Amino acid sequence: MSVTTRRRKFAVVALAAVTALGGLAACSKKDEEAKPGEIKLVVDHFGEFGYDELVKQYESTHPGIKVEIRKTAQLNDYRPLLVRYLATQKGAGDVVALEEGIITEFKANPANWIDLKPYVGDKRNDYLPWKYDIGVLADGRLMALPTDVGGLATCYRSDLFKAAGMPFEREKVSASWKTWADFIKVGQEYKTKSGGKALLDTVTTAFSAAMSQAGGDGFYDKDFNVVADKSATVKSAWDTAISLANAGITAKIRTWSPEWTAGFQQGTFAATLCPSWMLGIVEQNSGAANKGKWDVADVPGGGGNWGGSFLAVPTQSKHPKEAAELAAFLTNADSQVAAFKAKGPLPSNLKALDNSDFKAYKNAYFSDAPVGAIFGSGAKTLKPLVLGPKHQAVKERAFEPQLQAFEGGQVSAAKAWEDAIKDAKTQGAF
Incomplete structure (x- = not known):
């Protein structure tokens, strides 16, 4: 059986596998509804991505946008929920995180994802090349933007x-x-x-x-x-x-x-x-x-x-342009440095890795360990x-x-x- 045929077969099986799961086991930054005239965007992710303060910053500079973060503690709980959302074509966030260990599975059905390029442009030169390539579909469409790598x-x-x-x-x-x-x-x-x-x-x-x-x-x-x-x-x-x-x-x-x-x-x-x-x-x-x-x-x-993730926008989003722009903001150099300082995800953005604040950053919780230098020193040679x-x-x-x-x-x-x-x-x- 060819790789292409196996991928298609897998996609059908995977998307039919989960049919009756409970609601999102998560905590949210906030869950108020958007006011009339506002656009509400939902960001789904697992673990800690360091986005809480970043979305507040985004809202302050985009007054017509309200952002809700839905966090699921573990990837094992997150993945079946996402499978369900894609299978039923409802319930997924406007921006969803895809961990490296599962992204290839979800690339098997390109129809579930918007092409980010028309909204954010070609970002190939912004990231570690091998990391960026993982988020690109076989037809050249940009399915997902890189967040972090697992130094x-x-x-x-x-x-x-x-x-x-x-x-x-x-x-x-x-x-x-x-x-x-x-x-x-x-x-x-x-x-x-x-x-x-x-x-x-x-x-x-x-x-x-x-x-x-x-x-x-x-x-x-x-x-x-x-x-x-x-x-x-x-x-x-x-x-x-x-x-x-x-x-x-x-x-x-x-x-x-x-x-x-x-x-x-x-x-x-x-x-x-x-x-x-x-x-x-x-x-x-x-x-x-x-x-x-x-x-x-x-x-x-x-x-x-070890690990690292991406941000993608499902085609079921009612606001693909705004969602793509939010994903681009969360993965740009400044945001990746801020997320690293907040929760530790190591930047995959090349400018972030060269950022002087990133290189000099010490984590107070970990005895002021120079984590920017420790994790960043070999990031480009992973x-x-x-x-x-x-x-x-x-x-x-x-x-x-x-x-x-x-x-x-x-x-x-x-x-x-x-x-x-x-x-x-x-x-x-x-």
Whole structure:
């Protein structure tokens, strides 16, 4: 079956898959109705994009526009809602976020999206080239504008390191784990000196981080064939995660679970692998009481690109011109710098990456870590990973459950790998 045929088949199946979901599990900036003569635009996104103050700024300079932000906490909850909205052709925001792991899936049905070019012009020279290209459809139409990329670091509790009698300054911490093997040694030392506490939250964050460091083929090749069983990137990341689990330095907590959220406040673990967009989530989960206790160090094994998103405008929007202009505003250089300062998403806009305020920015919550310099230094050399149409499903429904099963002592490493590969073929089919 050709790639084109498979894409068409997948689009039909995906858009019919979700038929009865509840309302948007979200919080909004505001949900008042627009006044007569005003245009109301809804922005749908997941997690933290740093847009709350930006939309207020936009409203102040566009008096005829009212903007509502609908936030869904997790991508896993957000995606099926968007599938439903597109399938029924009603309910979607005027501007919707598409994470890198799901955008290829939604590109399979170009009819759902307006071409942004007639409204905002050609923006190719404004962004990292490979990032911009992901948002372009096969026919050349601009489906989505880039927001952020997932530059990688390690968020760690400097106070817990200090209490354990270990080096806690970010330069010394970065120097202590140049490689994943070094990271394991630090984890074992921390476990001994802290009375048995875990260094890392879970092996799945390490798996995602290690996957992002290599680039190239991952679960899919460039023709969107599932090649997880043949991918050196996947196998290397898997072996790294297994080594961490075998070393006993993880808290064995499922990411995004209530236990994981509570663990940030309670010191259940002292570190998590931290793409730039995770800064806002760490701060939100940890709370004001832990300000100044977190810091940011280098990631073992070198930088990587984990995640990042785009903004698109569904054809069902009643205000495509105004929605496209809002998307362009939220992704321009100044807005990307402001969003980074607010919640941490690393700019993909080239002018933003060169912005002096961005480069000099220090995050007060994370002990005044120079996050602009930490995340920005390698942003222009990030290696993109091939992201097939069901990348997210393969990661979260095939590999992560098996890694968690091994981490919890339920299966052997060999059995976990065998089942992950088998499940990848099922989850990745389209």
